[in-house]
Amino acid sequence: MQVSSRALVFSSLKYAEADLIVSCFTEKFGLKSYLLRGILKSKRGKLRTSMFQPLSLLQIExxxxxxxxxxxxxxxKVILPYKTLHTEVVKTSLLLFLSEILKNSVKEEEANPSLFQFIENSLKWLDINEKIANFHLxxxxxxxxxxxxxxxxxxNNAPYFNLMEGNFQQHSLGQFCEEGEAIVALIQLDKCEFKYLSELSIPKSVRLKTLDLxxxxxxxxxxGYKAPKSLPVLTQLFH
Structure with a gap:
């Protein structure tokens, strides 16, 4: 069946000598994997490897x-040419981290337009803003x-956050309860939107604890969660 959709690139993996296997989150069909034959050796084809960088936004046929x-x-074809995301080292590292998180987290083989729009809008914000230290959180x-x-x-006035239950509690009820600065930061994040992110103040040491949380x-x-391989690089850049 011939289809047309917008798509976000989650990952690309070399296969054989000249092929790529690309995982895309499509707007109309959810998560799809594609085999791109000969793309690593082709110089004049309709498809180029540069199109399939992490979280590129494409229109695909x-x-x-x-x-x-x-x-x-x-x-x-690339329908949203990023100004900074694929050229600035910090943002490129951040994209790699986010693409790994999304690849490990999003399993939907059906359309989810609201999720697609959330990712797209977040990337647009990241592309044009400079105060991004807390963006990933x-x-x-x-x-x-x-x-x-x-x-x-x-x-959220309770001092403990139960990671297993996903709620706040007055007393620590086991190994999954956390307290302290990271919990305070989490509450700050809940009240924040991307457009106000530059006003959010989280110290570097607390940022690391919050990411870990x-x-x-x-x-x-x-x-089947897998720890992002890019996490050590991100930690060095933002913490």
Whole structure:
């Protein structure tokens, strides 16, 4: 079946000598994997490797068999040329981290337009803003809303956050309860939007603790979760 959709590149993996296997989150069909034959050796083809960098936003024309096998992309074009995301080292490292998180977290093989729009709008904000030190924390928290385990902040005056239950409690009830500066930062993030992110003040030391807290939260709530390989680089850059 010939299809047309916007698509966000989650990952690309070299296959054989000249092929790529590309994982894309498409606006109309959810998560899809494509085999791009000969792309690593082709210099004049319609598809170029530069199109499939982490979180590139593409318009694709593809052929879907919908049998659980690798699909085929016939044509693609970049519809949102980033100004900074693929050229600035800090933002490039951040994109790699986010693409790993999304690849490990988003499993939907069906359309989810609201999730697609959230990722797209977040990337647009990141591309044109410079004060981005807390971006990954806010993105991780907001993403849980689409993944189905956004924390319950209704009792956020309680001192403990239960990672397993995803809520705040008055007493520590086991190994999954956390307290301290990272919990305070989490509450700050809940009240924040990207457009106000530059006004959010989280010290570097607390930022690292908050990231660790959020990744533990992901690990508990996502089956088959894998720690991002890019995490050490991100930690060096932002903390």
């Amino acid at each position: 593809a052929y879907h068999k919908d049998k659980g096998s690798l699909e085929r992309i016939n044509e693609a 806010l993105f991780l928290l907001k993403l849980t809303n689409f993944l189905g385990f956004y924390p319950d902040f209704s009792e 959020l990744l533990k939260y992901y690990q508990l709530h996502i089956q």
